[in-house]
Amino acid sequence: MSDNLAVKIEQLLPQTQCTKCGYPSCHDYAVAIADGKANYNQCPPGGQEGVARLATVLNQPVIALDTTHGEERPRPVAFIEEEFCIGCTLCIQACPVDAILGAPKQMHTIIPELCTGCDLCVAPCPVDCIKMIPVTPGKTGWAAWSEEQAQKARDQYAFRNQRLLREKQENDDRLAAKAAAKLKALEQETAQTAEEIQQKERKKAIIAAAIERARLKKLEAELGNKS
Structure with a gap:
């Protein structure tokens, strides 16, 4: 595969990150085309013009859009009927460009200028x-999607991925710190328990020694009386 070719291909994709092409991102689809593992007519958001653009850079004939991946259509924007929203956050997790605002058990809303119309939240x-x-x-x-919008969507997708990586790292760090604190507490508890056991053993030894001394004194007394 030519990395340079994959870069050129990706620059010609609309960056909606909709996965309709069968790949998890526009980047992965571009790499698959460059590798010869995917055809260049599998992107519904790019439409027939998108196929023509890719055919040019690939020096291939213009072929028809493969509609098994979806129909070319006017660009949509997601809309949440807020009175029915239950705040489950599943749509937020599905959105590839952070175009949905909300919090658990609170009403969500779409940021229209960020929405790529990918359908993944539905x-x-x-x-x-x-x-x-x-x-x-x-x-x-x-015709329904500009180069500027594509670049903005690509930047948003990259920003979201970085955010997810950062949040995962922060969560991993919190879990590691929590585990280390628990381990330290357990070690302290174990040390304390061991010390308590040692103290009990010392007390038992002292009591046993006292009992033995008393027994010997009694025995000495009995022997003295007999003599």
């Missing part, structure tokens, strides 16, 4: 309160 919603609303009537594919 399926996880347990109360079916997310709708995809077309915002570019009569315009589909690259």
